[in-house]
Amino acid sequence: MNYYFGRGWSRSLPYLLLLPGVLFYLIIALGPSLATTVYSFTDATGLKGAPIHWINLDNYREFLFMGQASQDNFSALGRTLIFCFFVTTIQFGLGLFVAVIINQKLKGRNIFRTLYFMPVILGAVIQGLIWSLFLFPLGGPMAKFLGMFGLSSEFLGGQPSEAFAWVIAIQIWANMGTTMIIFLAGLQTIPSELYEAATIDGANSWQVFQNVTWPLLTPSVNTNLTLNIIGSLQAWQLFLVLIGYRNGTQVLGYLIYATGFGQTSGSVTSSFRQGYAASASIVLFLLVLVLGMSTNYFLQRRERRILG
């Protein structure tokens, strides 16, 4: 393309000024990302200057096939999928439901929208601490609420499956706003004439949703599903803040962190198994890749069918 800002050496100015950004990116993001594969074949530790040996597939063999540890790994993998499934479906469903309601011309809808969207700015630590308090087992609000129905729960300190379920709920609470906002943006692109035409034809609100809203919402459906699936497969910050590394609750992301950097945060110990953690990263990456790609494949096919 035509470049107007001089010739000769000044023609290289765009390249020179581009360089810092590209270098940062290569050194901090792309390079390390690719190097994860290399590290996954080594016995690297987190110690400075410690020798690193090439050990072929040993990490993968250990991760997938060695006794109790590999069974725990598979449970973590299964839990990651369960977490992904519930977070994606519920967050998607609620986000869509709330977006459709808010998209009506109701008074005060901006207030509600702002309120539901609010947790995104707070971040995992504040989200987690606020909910730890709300789920205070000794007479906290949720304990009292459940008590009204004769129920009780130890919440985050209870059975692993129970604590796990609460993390799912809080994850959804924290991120439903994002799903809702993307749906709202999609809803606003649907021309109102279509709704009017459908109403004149005598369609009830469910039929309108089925035949107008849902098909025309396809782009935001695709975005949300893809974002939710990939995001929830990799999310584990709330586990860190809410329950810590506890047996029966770990997901893959947390397992990678715990094996790579020691279970207790902060102190450097020789038990850092970073080569092994890198191989676990690759396993998680493949999971994201397979699920992400197949979702995308089905969504694309569906889009072609609906929107032609």
Place this chain on the structure above:
Amino acid sequence: MTTTAIPQKAVRRQVTRSRIDWGKIGSYFVLVLFAIIYLGPLLMLVNTSLKSMPEFMKDATSPATQFHWENFADAWTKANFPKYILNSIIYTASATAIYIVTAVFVAFPIARGYIRFSGVVLTLFVIALFLPPALIPQFQLILNLGLYNNPVGYIMLFLVNPIGIVILVNYIKTVPKELDEAAALDGCGYFRFVWLIVLPLIRPAIATVIVLHAIGIWNEIIAPTIYLTSKEYYPITRGLIVFQGVYGSNWPTLAAAVLMLTFPMLILFLFLQRYIISGLTAGSVKG
């Protein structure tokens, strides 16, 4: 058939309109229900922060009668807040500033095609979103550079954000190219053009990218847990977790600490909301 059906329907609609609109009531019911789920935890936080410890233990949910403001002073000093907040501000501001300046000079020539293979360069940036997590090699890199437990190394981690590049490229494409030609004819150089003319024109996109990037750094908890071991370097997120470890059972003080961080964030949110939204929905609607 059809001629009789239309008047009937019209009559029925008139009847329902004069009655109660159940659809609307149902909608409000749902909205309020969700509002309770979103406000409840915050109200509990505010209420707890105003109570004394014995009051809280006696009945966690009872409304605070006397306001124990000393919880806030307590938390402020005990949690070492001033230091941690200062650290967070330094990390967030410096990393965001360096990032946005470098990002503009990456995005502009890509959007304009002023560099060879600009499409390839852009793909290179996007591809990282689909590659394995960089966690382990990144740590090895920082460790071997001698930047472990070092603010400089910590800031380095946040100099990259591919999504920001994409947002900037898309926005710069809306700036007419004739502007480049005209400015160049008037003798304006490349750097001056980008810095003094393009930058003000793409302010909305810049604001969006800055807000998204800064929020990410401010709320980051995994990186400080991995990279910073000295207390003097902790950002506020890590500081809060440590404070929870020590004062975890003293909910009134802890709640005061959390609230002191939550409140300014919420105020900020009201102002920054539209930038976050435009960042999230950039490109997502068209697919």
